[in-house]
Amino acid sequence: MLTGDLLVFRFRSGNFRIRFVDPDDPDLLLSAERLTACFTRAAQCRLTRKELEEELELFRRSGEKKITDGLVKLLTDRTEFVSPQDTDLPALRRKVFAAASDALDSCAGNFDAYREKMEQIVRGSDVYGDLPGSERIKNFSPLKTRELLERYDLALAQGMLFYAEKLTLKVSDPEPAELRRMLKYMKFFRLLAEVISARDSSLEIEMSGPFSLFGPTRKYALNLAVFLPAAVRLKHWSVDASLDVGGRKGALHLDDSAGLVSHYRNFSAYVPEEVKMFHKLFAEKSKTWKIVGDTPIIQAGPQDLIVPDLSFAGPSGKVVHLELFHRWHKVQLDRRLETLKKKELPLIAGIDRSLMDSSAFDALLEHSPALARHLFLFSGFPGVETTLRMLARSTAPRS
Numbered sequence: 001m002l003t004g005d006l007l008v009f010r011f012r013s014g015n016f017r018i019r020f021v022d023p024d025d026p027d028l029l030l031s032a033e034r035l036t037a038c039f040t041r042a043a044q045c046r047l048t049r050k051e052l053e054e055e056l057e058l059f060r061r062s063g064e065k066k067i068t069d070g071l072v073k074l075l076t077d078r079t080e081f082v083s084p085q086d087t088d089l090p091a092l093r094r095k096v097f098a099a100a101s102d103a104l105d106s107c108a109g110n111f112d113a114y115r116e117k118m119e120q121i122v123r124g125s126d127v128y129g130d131l132p133g134s135e136r137i138k139n140f141s142p143l144k145t146r147e148l149l150e151r152y153d154l155a156l157a158q159g160m161l162f163y164a165e166k167l168t169l170k171v172s173d174p175e176p177a178e179l180r181r182m183l184k185y186m187k188f189f190r191l192l193a194e195v196i197s198a199r200d201s202s203l204e205i206e207m208s209g210p211f212s213l214f215g216p217t218r219k220y221a222l223n224l225a226v227f228l229p230a231a232v233r234l235k236h237w238s239v240d241a242s243l244d245v246g247g248r249k250g251a252l253h254l255d256d257s258a259g260l261v262s263h264y265r266n267f268s269a270y271v272p273e274e275v276k277m278f279h280k281l282f283a284e285k286s287k288t289w290k291i292v293g294d295t296p297i298i299q300a301g302p303q304d305l306i307v308p309d310l311s312f313a314g315p316s317g318k319v320v321h322l323e324l325f326h327r328w329h330k331v332q333l334d335r336r337l338e339t340l341k342k343k344e345l346p347l348i349a350g351i352d353r354s355l356m357d358s359s360a361f362d363a364l365l366e367h368s369p370a371l372a373r374h375l376f377l378f379s380g381f382p383g384v385e386t387t388l389r390m391l392a393r394s395t396a397p398r399s
Contacts, residue, residue, distance in 0.1 A: 001158035001225050004246070006070045008156060014250040016243055018156050020258065021067060023149040032071060032145040035059060039075050043140035049081055050133035070152055078143070081135035150261040154232065157260060158225040160243060160252055164207075167224065167241040171234050172202040178234055179203070180297055183307040185230035185264070189223040190326050195305050203305075220328070229262040274381040281384045288315040289391055295321065298347075300339045306347065312391055320346045320394055322387065324378075327354040337364075340374050348390045350378045 008019040021028055038059070042052045060068050100118065107114040143151060161167065171179065186193055186205075196204040207224065231237050238255035254260070282291060289312045298306035298321065308321035325333040333356075336349060351361065358377065365372050373394050376386055 001162065001222075002070050002073060002152075002155045003159065004162070006066060006073055007159045007245075008066055008070070009160065011245075011248050011250060016160065016245070016250050016252040018160060018252070018254075020153045020156060021149055023146050023153070023259075025149075028067075028149055029145050031059070031068065032148045035068070035071055035075060036142050036145060036148065039079060039140050040142055043079070043137045046136050046138075048133060049135045049137075052137065053133075067152075070155070071148060074148065074151055074155060075140075075143075078141045079137055080139040082138045083135050147261075147263075151263060153258075154229060154260050154262070157254055157258075158228050160245070161225045161228055161239075161241060162221045163243045163245045164221075164224060165242040165244055165249075167207045167239060168196070169205045169207065169231055170202065170238045170240075171231070172236045174203065174234055174236075176297075180295070180307075182230045182234060183297060183305070184295075185227055187307050187309060189227045190328055191220075191223060191227060192328055192331065194331065229264045232256075232260045232262040233264060278381060278384065282387070285384050286388060289313065289388065292319060298345070300343065300345065304335060304339060306336075306345075308347070312387075314391065314395060316395075318346065318395060320348060320391055322348050322350065322382075324350045324352070324382070325355055326352045330355060337368075337371065340371055341368060345374075346394070347374060348387075348394050349375050350382045351375060353377050353379050 010017045010019065023029075035056075038055055039052070042055065047055075056072055059072075096118070103114050103117045107117065171182070174182075186207075192208040194206045196206050228239070231239065234256075236256055238253070241252045241254075243250060243252050279291060282289075292311035292313050295308040295311040298308070300306050306321070306323060309324045310322040312320050312322065314320065323336065325336070333349075333351065339345070340347070340349070356364075356377065361375070361377055365375070373396075374390075376382070376390050378386065
């Protein structure tokens with residue numbers, strides 16, 4: 001995504017309008033091609049960050065600077081830089097500075113002798129090689145020119161949502177698989193969301209932004225912004241957001257007519273390591289339960305959708321779902337507790353200890369003992385043994 005200084009938009013009568021580029025514009029396609037070629041050559045020659053910046057200055061002098069800077073930012077994000085690892089440069093600098101003072105006295109004003117003595121100490125090393133400008137390019141992952149311009153437009157929209165106070169997402173006529181994938185992204189990025197309405201042909205979801213919840217919380221704001229490509233994958237979608245950009249408050253509307261293109265392809269590529277490890281350990285330890293590959297969306301009420309994190313099939317064929325609640329999910333947890341008190345669902349719910357401590361959990365079960373079949377505490381990510389114990393408890397006959 002793009003940072004605030006690179007955003008290009010108009011603000012008029014309380015409305016924000018993003019100045020998207022045309023991915024088919026011949027001049028922009030040429031600029032994108034040349035910039036990509038510049039990064040490719042720089043990677044092949046293993047230029048330093050400073051040397052790359054010097055070459056990029058030629059591009060900044062032509063065309064619209066802000067757009068060029070935005071494209072450069074996206075390409076730089078796809079570039080890996082490394083610092084020298086074979087020399088302790090801070091220690092070398094201390095040695096050079098100490099020796100320089102002694103050499104001035106011993107060389108008695110003989111500059112050639114002084115220079116020769118210092119070169120023996122430095123031995124061709126770049127004394128400042130660990131500074132950012134001296135980092136060398138290790139790898140560059142290029143994009144096709146049109147794809148780069150499409151990514152630029154999407155990054156503009158993401159950058160604007162970084163300043164959202166509230167966001168309402170509407171989708172209509174979604175394909176079930178795509179809808180499940182989008183909701184899984186929402187869970188993955190741990191966004192605070194409330195279903196306003198859910199029908200067979202449409203869904204309306206309201207998401208809280210960081211400014212309305214905690215002030216400008218960078219991590220949550222970033223999660224909200226990087227979720228956008230998941231919504232863009234849908235055929236018919238719209239986003240209405242309330243923004244606060246540098247003290248200017250107003251509304252932003254986006255929908256599928258903007259022509260934004262998502263680069264999210266395979267959700268499994270975003271699965272965290274702890275989830276992959278859980279899958280592995282569960283398969284090794286469980287003799288009767290298996291993880292179901294595709295979790296469904298469970299509609300528990302008109303405005304209550306359950307998007308399980310995992311689903312498990314037992315020996316009798318019964319399927320039980322697992323839903324996890326982290327520290328930002330207080331409102332969703334309260335709603336789920338009310339649902340579980342009223343309905344018997346094939347669901348176990350894990351509550352992160354950062355959201356509810358042991359004493360509060362014990363008090364909850366004392367007040368509602370039936371919830372013990374469904375609830376457990378975890379830290380970070382549930383353990384396999386705990387999950388298996390809860391699966392057995394949830395399917396045991398009621399006493």
